[in-house]
Amino acid sequence: MERARGWKPGHYLLLALALYALVVTLAFSARGRQVAHLKEEAGALRAQLERAPEGYRLPLPGACLPERVENLPGAPRPYRKGVSAGFVFLPGDACVPVAAGMGVVAAATGEVVRVESDYQEPAPEAFRALLERVKGGAGPEEMDLLKGLEVWVRHPDGRTTVYAHLKAPYPGLRVGQKVRRGDPLGYLGNTGLGGGAPRLLFEVWEGEPERSPFLFQGLGPEEVRAKAQAFFGLE
Numbered sequence: 001m002e003r004a005r006g007w008k009p010g011h012y013l014l015l016a017l018a019l020y021a022l023v024v025t026l027a028f029s030a031r032g033r034q035v036a037h038l039k040e041e042a043g044a045l046r047a048q049l050e051r052a053p054e055g056y057r058l059p060l061p062g063a064c065l066p067e068r069v070e071n072l073p074g075a076p077r078p079y080r081k082g083v084s085a086g087f088v089f090l091p092g093d094a095c096v097p098v099a100a101g102m103g104v105v106a107a108a109t110g111e112v113v114r115v116e117s118d119y120q121e122p123a124p125e126a127f128r129a130l131l132e133r134v135k136g137g138a139g140p141e142e143m144d145l146l147k148g149l150e151v152w153v154r155h156p157d158g159r160t161t162v163y164a165h166l167k168a169p170y171p172g173l174r175v176g177q178k179v180r181r182g183d184p185l186g187y188l189g190n191t192g193l194g195g196g197a198p199r200l201l202f203e204v205w206e207g208e209p210e211r212s213p214f215l216f217q218g219l220g221p222e223e224v225r226a227k228a229q230a231f232f233g234l235e
Helices: 009-051 124-133 140-147 221-231
Strands: 086-089 103-105 110-115 149-154 160-169 184-188 200-205
Touching: 110 160, 124 140, 140 160, 149 184
Parallel strands: none
Antiparallel strands: 086 200, 103 184, 110 149, 149 160, 160 184, 160 200
16 A cells, blocks of 8 residues: 655654554543442442441440340339339349449440439438339439439430440540440449449330330340340341
8 A cells, every 4th residue: 555645654653652542541541430430339338338227236345135034124123113124234144244344335326315424322311212212113313313324325216225324424425426336435333223233224215215115125035035136136
């Protein structure tokens, strides 16, 4: 084929290099669009995971469900209309050591709606009078005294978790603060008990504490254990 008029061999080399550069540029551009697309997909997936419910875990890391029936929701009590509303973690019934000062963490992601830091322990005589007064049923204010120092967290599903008998809240914890599952809330203690072994009372309410049903309300011990295993991811 006749060479184009006025073209020299060097011109063909320059044209080849230009075409090669164009191909490379287009390839990188396509790759860039692919990378950008992948980044968009990853961001969307991350946002979806952040919106998805994490589920609930027990508030003592490594703990198991209490074995003793009296430490499960629905167990008989001589006050509060005759039943307990939560799980009680005591030494020897939690699969982990239960001692004053150990950390208590959020059972699920949510917003802190109550933090007590100035709980005053009733004097012995006042505490005995309180126990006598609530034999027929305890109101919210009386239950606050019996639960000692508390932290409450409200969760996106409408439930509220209560962490009671604490020694102290975690430093800097405040109402309105967003917490994730596993974030520290306070330190285990024995407030509201008139003395006795340290423990954690952990309640899960379907709505407002003391004004809505508690988790597994009305179920027998074996059914509570079976459903709680799944609810807290212990299976």
